[in-house]
Amino acid sequence: MATWSEIKQWQPDVIGQIGDQLAAQTKLVVGLQDELDGAKPAEWSGEAAEAADSDLRARRQALEELAARLSAAVKVIDDAELSVRELVRGVEATEDHATRNGYRIENGEVVKTEHATGLLTAAILQVEVQALLAQAAMIDTDLNSVLKRILSGEIDDAGATTLEAAAEAGEDRVVDEQRHRELLAKYQVKTDGMTTWPSGLTGWLAERAGFNKERITEAEAKLLDDLQSRKGLMGLKEFAEIRQTALHTAEGKFEGKGLTDGHADAFRHAYWNALMTQRYGEQWAGEFATAHERNPSSHHVPVGMDLHNNEVGRQIASANPDASPEELATLVEQAVKDGRMVIIDKNDTLVPSNEANPGETRDTRSNPWPTDNPDRGNDRDPGKPSATPDQY
Template sequence: MPFYGADVDQLKALSKALANGASLLTSRARELDSLIGQGMTGQGGGWQGQDAKRFAADWQGRLRPLLERTMRGLEEASQSVLTNADQQSSASTEGSGDSGSSDSGSGGSGSSDSGSGGSGDDATTKTAANPNPDQPTPQEILDKYQVSDAETTNWPGDWDPLRFVVDQREVTEKEAELLNGLGPFEMNAFKGIHDDAFSTADDRFPSDDRNDDQNDAFRHAYWNALMVKEFGADWAEDYATAHEQLPGNPAPREAMDLYNNEVGRNVAIANPDASAEELADLIEEAVNNGDTVVVGQDLLPHPSNEVPMDQTGDANNAEPAPGEDPEFNDESRTTS
C-alpha cells in the first residue's frame, strides 16, 4: 500500500537499498557456487573431503533455496517501494496545483496534472521549454559529472598469468583492484558484458565513430545495467566510476559517460528481474526518450533525443576538467 505523506526521494533511496541488497546476495551466492564447484572438481585447491560434500549437499538442497527466496523478497519489496514512490509522487502532483511540474518524482508527470484551462497551457509551455524538468541542464551535467584523475597501472601485471589470455592495458589503480578481486568465472562474465555492450550498441544504434553519440550513450548505460545484474549495483558503480578517472579524459565525454552510466544502473535496479534483452530494450527506450545524454556541437551534454545522431559533437579534443574524488562503495571482491 502507499506510504501516505512519505518523502519520494527517501522511498526511492529505500528501493535502491533493497535492490542493492538483493544484488549483493545474488553475487555472494554465485561466488559460493563457484567455490563449491572448484572443491567438487578438485580445481583451484578448493575445500574437499566428506565435510565439503555434506556442506555442498546442504547448500544446494536447503540453504541456497532459502537465500533465493530472500533475494526474491528483497526484489519484490524494492519494486513495491518504487511503485509506492510513484503513487506518492502522483498524489502530490494532483494536490499541488500548478507547482506540480517542479515537485513531481518524474519528468513527464508534472506537465500532465491538469487537463483544462490556463494551467494546461502553462504545462504545455513548460514542456516545450524543458521536456524533462527533472533533468539537469547541459551545463549542470558538465560541471557535476566530473571525477578526479587517478594513478594508473598496467593490468594484468607483468607476472600475472592472466596476461596469457588478456591483453595488458592501462587502467586506474582502483580498476585493477576491482578486477583482481574477480574469480575466473566472473572475469569471463565481465569480458562477455563488455563485448555484449559493444555489439548490442552497434546493432541498435549503428555508428562509424562510436563516440559522443547515441551508440556511445546506449553502450555505457547498457554496460552498467549488465554489470548491476551480474555483480551488484555497488560494484558496478565503483568500477564504472574508477574507469572514468583515467587522466586526460575530455570533460564533455567524461560527463556524458558518468551520467549515462548512472542511468543504466538505475534502470537495472528498478528492473531486477529483467533479462539482458529486456534491459537492452529499456535502455534503447531511455536513449530514444532523452533520458541519456549525447555531446552536442557546443560540446555540452544534451538529452539524446534532442541532437540527431549525425549532428552530435566531437569531444576528442576538448580539455579535461577538474573533478571531485569519488566515494567508493569498496565492494572489491576476493573470490580467487
C-alpha cells in the same frame, strides 16, 4: 572574481530594466516577419527581381540571427536578474547577522568588534560570506560566457526559417548551456593514477588465458584484482564478455551512429552498467564505472556524459532485476530515444539524447578532445573502491 564591496552594489532592478529593453527590441524584430514575407511582389521577375530576392534573403538571415541573439541575451539577463536578487537578499541577511553579533565584513573577511559574541558565530559568518562570493562568481561567469558567445556569433538561428523560430532557438541555446553547466557540476570525478593491468602472476596467467595487458586506472585495477581473487580467471573472462556484449550490441543500435559521444555511445555505457548491475550489484558496478572515468587523459565533457548515462543504466537494471539481457537492451534503447540519456551536440554541449538525431552529434573522431586536463584534479574524489561484487 567580484569582491564583497562590489556585490553589495549590484542592482537587480537595473539588470531587469536592461532585460526589458532588450525584450522590447526582440519583439520589434520578430514583428517584422509579415513585412519580410510580403517584401517581394509575386509577379515580379527578371534580373532586378533576382537581385532584390538575393538581398532580401541576406536581410532575412541577418534578422533571424539578430532575433536569436537578442532572445538569448534576454534569457540570460532575466536569469541574472533573478539570481542577483537572491544574492542581494543573502548579502543583506549576512550583513545583518554580523551586525547583530558584533561583527562586520570587510573585503570578504569577518572582523570582530568589541561586542563580538564568539568564534563559532565568526566561523558561520565566514562560511556564509564565501558561499555568497562563490554564488556571485557563478552569476558573473554564466552571464559573461553567454554574452561572449552572442558577440562572437556562436549563438545563431540554428537554421530557423522564421523570426519567431529564430528567437526560440536563441533562448533554447541558453537553456542548453545552463543545463550543460549543471550536468558538469554534478557528474565529475577526480583523476587517478594509471597502471598496466594485469600484472605479476595474475598478468602471466591472464596472458596465457588470452587477455591483453592494458592501461587502466589504479582504482579499476584494485577492483579487478579483487574480482580475480574471488572468482579466478573465469571471473575476469565473464567480466570481459559483459563489456564486449555492451560494445557489440551498441554497434547495432542507432545504425551504429554516434559510437563516440553520440547515441550509440550513450546506449553502450548505460547497457554496460545495466549488465554489470545485474551481475555484480549496483554499488560495485557504480564504483567500477566511476573508476573507469578517472583516466586523467579524459576530457571533462565526455566524462560528464558517461557518468550520467552510467547512472541511468544502473537505475534501469535496479528497477528491472528480472529482465533478460535482450529486455535490458530494449529498455536502455528506449531510454535513449526518450531523452533520459545525454549526448554531446555539435556545440560541445551536453543535451538530452532526444534533442539531436543519430549522426548529428559531435564528430569526435575527426576532432579529438584534448588529453591535457589539469582542472579535473579539483573534481570530486570518490575515495578508494570498497564494494564487493554481489553473488560472490
